[in-house]
Amino acid sequence: MHDQSRFWDALAAHHAAVENNFLELRSLRRIMDHLRSPVLVVGAGQGLLVAELQSRGLQCDGVDFSSEMIRHARSRRGLHLIQADASALPLGDATYETVIYATGVIDFNSDENAIRRMLSEGRRVLKPGGKIFVAFYRVSSALEHFLQRFGLLNNHVLRQRECLGTHLLTPPQMIRWLKDRAHTGWLGGATLLLRLAASGTLREKVSTLKMQRIVRGMENPQAFIEAAPETQPYRNEAEIRQLFNRLAIPIKELRTFATCWIVQI
Secondary structure: OOOOHHHHHHHHHHHHHOOOOOOOHHHHHHOHHHOOOOEEEEOOOOOHHHHHHHHOOOOEEEEEOOHHHHHHHHHHHOOOOEEOOOOOOOOOOOOEEEEEEOOOOOOOOOOHHHHHHHHHHHHHHEEEEEEEEEEEEOOOHHHHHHHHHOOOEEOOEEOHHHHHHHHHOOHHHHHHHHHHHHOOOHHHHHHHHHHHHHOOOHHHHHHHHHHHHHHHHOOOHHHHHHHOOOOEEOOOHHHHHHHHHHHOOOOOEEEEOOOEEEEEO
């Protein structure tokens, strides 16, 4: 099994530029009325969500398995998060009224037995009558279509390393990559690049530019790319519902936001 902590450790020094991305502050604020204190954020990263909840008067703890994310949360925000695997939380039974699984935890995981263990731990630390929210990352229809057309997304599996590798391509190299994938000429490749630049949301374009700067600015970008999982799931609403059906966990509510889905179980 791929050790995803290597990827997050490698990204940690640059994470501030892209942390408000999928389960971001705007989506969190839209479920704020449903959260009760104390709250646990699993996959807290460098504490963006933890700090937001604390600023609104909620008692909130955060867990992350990346030691570098934990270190940056302390240096950037003065937060003392807990380093732990989501499937083995060093926390007492019935401790929290709300548990939130941020994006990058359940949604990045293809091992359903591991997902079952993570959610079981969430239920263990949840007080009776408490609420669990699980976030899944979401891309626009335009970006999803692009990823599918060029072989980066097939059968709900994203080729993560290959996606990251495209950030190193210069415009001429990207045109070549597009034309080869589409079996077209140079003009067709250039047209596809223009269409790609025009499609997607503004947030996605900004996020892509930030990731390009991050990857290109690394001393050893290839090592960073190799630290990422080769593939990861991309579950749309139907796939999310099927996942919970297979896990035999009823969904109380599934909310669709611009950058994520949030499931209450």
